Amino acid sequence: MLTYAIILFAIAAVGGVILASSVLRGKLAPWALSLAHALLGAAGLVTLILMLLQGSAGSRLSAALGLLVVAALGGFFLASFHLRKKIPSRGLVIGHAGIAVAGFLTLLSLLLN
Template sequence: MLNYAIIVFAIAAVGGLLLAAHVLRNKFAPWMLSLLHALLGATGLVLLVTLLAQGNAPQKVLIGFVLMLVAALGGFFLASFHVRKKLPPKAVVVIHAGVAVAGFLTLVSVLL
């Protein structure tokens, strides 16, 4: 289950890089890509919840989940700017990405 979550988050990260590149160049990100990025992130979170609910996941999985959940909340905040047709603050984009990368690396460390 953890392997699948990591794969899903890795694919979401590629979309996130494309989204961030748009915003950092003061352009609106494609809405469909934003939705796909969110859907993949949510899928990864559901996979982690399923793994955690089984009760035998290492502590690092819980830490990675919490980091990814915080990143998801930041993603909702970023999406709210898109809905309002405003560019989000670049600092928030960078923080969102940084928290997501930290969560991803925490999850990957479980496999190493």
């Protein structure tokens, strides 16, 4: 299941880079890509939660999940800007991405260890 979660988050990250590049250029991100990014991230989170419920989790998995949940909350906040047809600040976008990358790398460390 860990591999599936990593794949889901990796694909979501590719979409996130495209979304961030739009916003950093001062444009609204494509809505369809935003939804796909969110759905992939949510599927990854559900996979991690299932792993925790099965008891196959250590502290690093819990830390990765915590970081990725915080990133998801930031993503909801960014989506609220999109719904209002406003462009969020670069700091918010970079903060969301940074927390997500930290969570992803923490998760990846479980696979590589």
